[in-house]
Amino acid sequence: MKFQIECNSFKNNQMCLICNQLFQMSEARLIVCSDEGDGFGDICPECIGMGPYWIKSQLQHFSSSLST
Numbered sequence: 001m002k003f004q005i006e007c008n009s010f011k012n013n014q015m016c017l018i019c020n021q022l023f024q025m026s027e028a029r030l031i032v033c034s035d036e037g038d039g040f041g042d043i044c045p046e047c048i049g050m051g052p053y054w055i056k057s058q059l060q061h062f063s064s065s066l067s068t
């Protein structure tokens, strides 16, 4: 599980992987990927603002359900 920051040129709505709220993507998007590079989804600015440790702890939950 890793994070990837990408530049984004569209302004469409995305669902946040952590809080499941729709948000409008900004110019920089934070994408959660597996170690193999598969993208799981985007994280909203609000969740990004909670900090990397918080995000990781939320995602541990998520990745344990994926790896089973």
Ligand SMILES: [Zn+2]
Pocket: 016, 017, 018, 019, 020, 021, 043, 044, 045, 046, 047, 048
């Ligand atoms: Zn969120």
